[in-house]
Amino acid sequence: MSDDVQPGHVRIRLDLSYDGSHFHGWAKQAGGKRTVQGEIEDALRVVTRSRDAGYELTVAGRTDAGVHARGQVAHVDLPAGVWEEQREKLLKRLAGRLPKDVRVWSVGEAPAGFNARFAALxxxxxxxxxxxxxxxxxxxxxxxxxxxxxxxxxxxxxxxxxxxxxxxxxxxxxxxxxxxxxxxxxxxxxxxxxxxxxxxxxxxxxxxxxxxxxxxxxxxxxxxxxxxxxxxxxxxxxxxxxxxxxxxxxxxxxxxxxAYPAADQLLERQRQARRVRVRTV
The missing domain is CATH 3.30.70.660 (Pseudouridine synthase I, catalytic domain, C-terminal subdomain)
Known part of the structure; x- marks a missing residue:
């Protein structure tokens, strides 16, 4: 298992919520359908002035079309220079760019071993x-x-x-x-x-x-x-x-x-979450 952040990048945790009524679910889809992931990634590219960057969010739970989220968590790996430039103003810039049915409430550097999907308890x-x-x-x-x-x-x-x-x-x-x-x-x-x-x-x-x-x-x-x-x-x-x-x-x-474990237990939690489950009885 490897989930290393690429050299020169910083892993950022985002806490967010959205009203799923007018989204075709979380995950990006072909054909231009409106999704939560698509909206946030587009907003990130615009506010960081990195329109050609391939920012890709990893999310804790991929909700279906019409499902809402109050406590969703995602992560994205940003170039260290972009993060250093944007860290104090990124949250407010996202608020100004995102549509009103999706909000990012906090952004911050994630601890080593954090993965929004696999580290979740x-x-x-x-x-x-x-x-x-x-x-x-x-x-x-x-x-x-x-x-x-x-x-x-x-x-x-x-x-x-x-x-x-x-x-x-x-x-x-x-x-x-x-x-x-x-x-x-x-x-x-x-x-x-x-x-x-x-x-x-x-x-x-x-x-x-x-x-x-x-x-x-x-x-x-x-x-x-x-x-x-x-x-x-x-x-x-x-x-x-x-x-x-x-x-x-x-x-x-x-x-x-x-929910996530303490920082020193994140890698072990990832290992457990990635295991293939089998019936024992």
Whole structure:
């Protein structure tokens, strides 16, 4: 494994957030589709007056189209001279250049061994659902899914807890060639806010494609009484996609937080994260 910063460059950590409503996800795409990565990289080139530079961001979690982020983290390797010239003014210049639906909150030199993706300990997502008969508050419509059945939060929470631990989540993931579907969920719970919005919060070291939205779909079926509390775990143990598990719409999902270890543990964390996971039982 090698993640060395090239000579003459400095690794910079960026903490950022965005409203994903009008983005085609995080990652750059062919055909000129608007993406978060594309907007930030373009802004970096402009504000550093390095229009021909191939700055490329590495991100903690590659969110899909329509998914939001409040606590996203990325890194980019900048030429040392550019960083020295821009370090005191880069944040404000980015604020002036970026569109209003994406904000960079901090930029700074990353410690040795930092990698926004592979050094992360865990990612925490929250999916928000409204089940009021009249629908969702119009001011929250781009961030809260309306479910037109009343939800039993206690039953949903119990079902969520049954999925905690390291498992093969093939039943809840969109399979990618050569990629494992084994993941470890560190925490999974459901609660109702004072304003009635249901929050489904899940924390894991990493997630498969569509995993969170598929698990939320299963919990909604439990919460509205269409399935029993044991059903999400039965689906997991079956190990195959269940046609009854729906991938819910993306706009209710927000990446809330990414955690990293102490600086002296970053390289070891990268080593662990890059290992190929296999089933042990």
């Amino acid at each position: 865990w990612r925490r997502y929250v999916y928000r659902v409204g089940d009021r008969p009249g629908g969702v508050d119009p001011l929250l419509r781009n961030h809260v899914l309306w479910h037109d059945w009343e939800l039993d939060v206690e039953v949903m929470d119990a079902a969520a807890k049954s999925l905690v631990g390291e498992h093969d989540f093939a039943a809840y993931a969109k399979k990618r060639e050569g990629a494992t579907t084994i993941r470890e969920i560190l925490g999974f719970g459901v609660s109702r806010r004072g304003d009635g919005v249901v929050e489904i919060e899940v924390r894991a070291d990493a997630f498969c494609h569509n995993q969170v939205r598929s698990m939320v779909g299963a919990l909604l079926f439990v919460g509205d009484g269409h399935r029993g509390v044991e059903w999400p775990r039965k689906v997991l143990d079956a190990g195959v996609r269940d046609s009854a598990v729906h991938v819910v719409r993306p706009h209710g999902l927000t990446l809330e937080e990414v």
